[in-house]
Amino acid sequence: MAQGSTLAKAIDIVTKATEEDRKKNYEEALRLYEHGVEYFLHAIKYEAQGDKAKDSIRSKCLQYLDRAEKLKAYLKKGKKKPVKDGESSSKDDKKSGDSDSDSDDPEKKKLQSKLEGAIVIEKPQIKWSDVAGLELAKEALKEAVILPIKFPHLFTGKRSPWKGILLFGPPGTGKSYLAKAVATEANNSTFFSVSSSDLVSKWLGESEKLVKNLFELARQHKPSIIFIDEVDSLCSSRSDNESESARRIKTEFLVQMQGVGNDNNGILVLGATNIPWALDSAIRRRFERRIYIPLPEEPARLVMFKIHLGNTTHCLTEENLRELSKKSDGYSGSDISIVVRDALMEPVRKVQAATHFKQVSGPSPLDKNTICHDLLTPCSPGDPQAIEMSLMDVQSDKLLEPPVTMRDMLVALSRTKPSVNDSDLKKCQQFTEEFGQDG
Numbered sequence: 001m002a003q004g005s006t007l008a009k010a011i012d013i014v015t016k017a018t019e020e021d022r023k024k025n026y027e028e029a030l031r032l033y034e035h036g037v038e039y040f041l042h043a044i045k046y047e048a049q050g051d052k053a054k055d056s057i058r059s060k061c062l063q064y065l066d067r068a069e070k071l072k073a074y075l076k077k078g079k080k081k082p083v084k085d086g087e088s089s090s091k092d093d094k095k096s097g098d099s100d101s102d103s104d105d106p107e108k109k110k111l112q113s114k115l116e117g118a119i120v121i122e123k124p125q126i127k128w129s130d131v132a133g134l135e136l137a138k139e140a141l142k143e144a145v146i147l148p149i150k151f152p153h154l155f156t157g158k159r160s161p162w163k164g165i166l167l168f169g170p171p172g173t174g175k176s177y178l179a180k181a182v183a184t185e186a187n188n189s190t191f192f193s194v195s196s197s198d199l200v201s202k203w204l205g206e207s208e209k210l211v212k213n214l215f216e217l218a219r220q221h222k223p224s225i226i227f228i229d230e231v232d233s234l235c236s237s238r239s240d241n242e243s244e245s246a247r248r249i250k251t252e253f254l255v256q257m258q259g260v261g262n263d264n265n266g267i268l269v270l271g272a273t274n275i276p277w278a279l280d281s282a283i284r285r286r287f288e289r290r291i292y293i294p295l296p297e298e299p300a301r302l303v304m305f306k307i308h309l310g311n312t313t314h315c316l317t318e319e320n321l322r323e324l325s326k327k328s329d330g331y332s333g334s335d336i337s338i339v340v341r342d343a344l345m346e347p348v349r350k351v352q353a354a355t356h357f358k359q360v361s362g363p364s365p366l367d368k369n370t371i372c373h374d375l376l377t378p379c380s381p382g383d384p385q386a387i388e389m390s391l392m393d394v395q396s397d398k399l400l401e402p403p404v405t406m407r408d409m410l411v412a413l414s415r416t417k418p419s420v421n422d423s424d425l426k427k428c429q430q431f432t433e434e435f436g437q438d439g
Contacts, residue, residue, distance in 0.1 A: 010039030033068035133300030168276035169293035172334025175272040190221035208252035222266035231271035290436040308340035314404035346408035354378035358385040
């Protein structure tokens with residue numbers, strides 16, 4: 001768009017609006033006034049050069065907004081004559097006009113509609129019982145989210161729920177998974193899942209407005225939870241080398257999280273990061289609880305193996321699972337998930353590579369309650385009942401997959417290496433000793 005063209009377009013639209021106003025086509029005039037104001041706002045932000053030009057446009061903008069409010073009040077009532085341009089309306093009209101202009105601010109509506117995509121409507125269906133270990137972290141989240149809603153009388157007077165919780169630790173330990181559990185368990189709360197892409201804009205000044213509108217939206221929908229994954233990407237330490245826009249975003253976060261005149265009752269800000277030492281000290285202070293999510297201990301790893309195996313057919317005993325949990329020391333929850341997924345693919349690989357199958361009895365692939373006696377499963381060529389055929393020769397409803405074995409699990413474990421190194425662990429432990437607590 002050429003320089004000045006937005007302003008010219010705005011003038012053209014409000015000229016048409018005044019013509020429609022004279023003709024008493026008030027609905028069309030109102031639409032055009034509001035449309036023209038949007039263009040004026042854009043011109044103030046991106047085209048106007050110097051404060052005088054901006055002030056001139058702003059004063060015109062206020063005139064047209066005032067006229068639009070009077071038309072809106074008239075159209076709502078439908079009976080009274082419209083107040084002539086320049087006349088003052090009653091106090092009640094002024095009050096309703098002010099509130100309408102605040103709620104119908106086109107720029108604010110546009111920003112809030114962008115952020116409404118961050119509201120998690122479909123729950124992830126992950127419960128507290130699906131999260132292995134991390135009892136302290138679960139307890140803190142229940143104190144902040146579940147209990148204040150279910151037992152509000154517990155949180156009166158000086159006893160108030162947590163307003164900021166930071167989950168930190170090595171990658172893959174379940175920080176985002178815990179947040180999903182919160183989204184599922186907090187039935188009556190609005191859950192906002194926000195990343196840096198939702199809040200960073202190429203337009204000057206829009207990023208901090210998005211931050212402000214996020215918190216305003218959360219206040220409108222409270223009780224609410226704002227989950228910011230990888231919070232360090234938005235709130236890293238302030239320095240002389242950073243851009244002005246990054247600094248303004250951090251300042252707006254600080255003000256909204258715990259600034260003068262901001263009521264954050266019923267709002268929890270939940271942050272997650274792998275590098276907590278990179279956070280700005282003022283942001284760190286606003287997260288009242290800083291909980292370390294460590295690598296899982298042996299009992300938690302045992303539960304994880306069971307959760308990830310689920311109801312898949314396997315022949316692993318309790319002793320086998322204990323052995324696996326011992327051998328997987330240093331693995332994160334994400335690493336264990338990858339190990340089990342790799343092991344679950346072993347039966348598929350056996351079926352693909354098989355050259356001989358034999359007939360067996362077992363539960364039907366279509367209905368586990370029905371026993372079939374003509375199913376086919378892979379076997380060695382030396383088996384007495386071996387029939388030479390490939391996977392493509394087997395009917396889809398006649399294939400019986402081999403169970404997952406201990407050997408499959410050990411092969412997968414040897415192939416998958418831990419993703420967390422010692423230096424990251426030491427940094428996290430040092431941060432915990434200085435600022436955090438174990439989860």
